[in-house]
Amino acid sequence: MKYFALFGNPVSHSISPRLHNIALQGLGQRGVYGRILLEQGGDIITKFKKYNLTGANITIPFKESILADCDELDSIAADIGSINTLVSKKGKIKGYNTDAPGFMMAIAEFGKIDKALILGAGGTAKALSYILHTNGIEIEILNRSDKRAEFINYNFNTYSNFKVSNYDLVINTTSAGLCGDDLPCDEIVLREILSNSKFAFDVIYNRQTPFLRIANDMGLKIKDGKDMLLYQAVLAFNLFYDNKFDDSKITKLMRGAFEL
Ligand code: NDP
DSSP states (O other): EEEEEEEEESOTTTTTHHHHHHHHHHTTEEEEEEEEEOOGGGGHHHHHHHTTEEEEEEEEEETTGGGGGEEEOOOOHHHHHHHOEEEEEEEEEEEEHHHHHHHHHHHHGOOOOEEEEOOOSSSHHHHHHHHHHHTTTTEEEEEEESSSGGGSSOEEEETOOOOOEEEEEEOOSSSEEEEEESSSSSSHHHHHHHHTEEEEESSSSSSOHHHHHHHHHOOOOOOOTTTHHHHHEEEEEHHHHHTTTTTTHHHHHOOOOOOO
């Protein structure tokens, strides 16, 4: 029997257990995936060992603080500075980031992207800017505040110095729209941005955000964060099993979990 879990705070809203348990069952594996609510990120490795876990996922707010506690880091996770997956290998715990490659899989259907604008500069923006940059895509960042110095090499803008140019893709990584009618930036500026873009992507997945609604009304091809969530889970699941399964098989099983 293998045990897996999601660590975070909050964790009650997450559909990760549903995604992983349906894949475990569908692939005939003896395993169970649960959720562990934590007050402090410092407890993750202790709890991972105490519950004899084979693998785990990490969500807010521990994705960055867990880095220092891992025995080993995958190179993408180390470069991004954020981890969402832990795997136990021969007694050592290795950290991975599957959010970034999961995002690239989710935008594949847009076709060739040369330039992208990222709205927001938090943890998710960090993972996305890294993976877009390493895939040769030119990026600009627009954030409401200038407190994120790590983005300085990525054409970082705040509202006061931003000038709209042409983009293939605009991505909302802010929490604006998670609930309520907030937009990631001023509506006039947003409409100008979108009128110079082809595709709009929102990392939020449980509703159509006001950002995506406007983009849709303006005729852009839109996509929410559901597939990003799905693919990060597919990649994490396969890491738990040393990549022995077909990604497409796991994807098919996990996709069904969204309908439950
Ligand atoms: P962070 O808290 O690290 O960053 C949030 C960013 O949004 C910051 O840049 C912040 O600006 C900006 N922001 C917050 N509120 C507003 C607002 N009202 N208007 C404009 N900007 C705002 O969050 P994360 O990067 O960890 O998560 C962001 C979103 O991504 C969440 O909604 C999360 O659920 C989603 N997510 C989805 C995933 C998926 O698989 N689909 C995976 C991971 C995350 P400032 O710097 O000024 O504070």
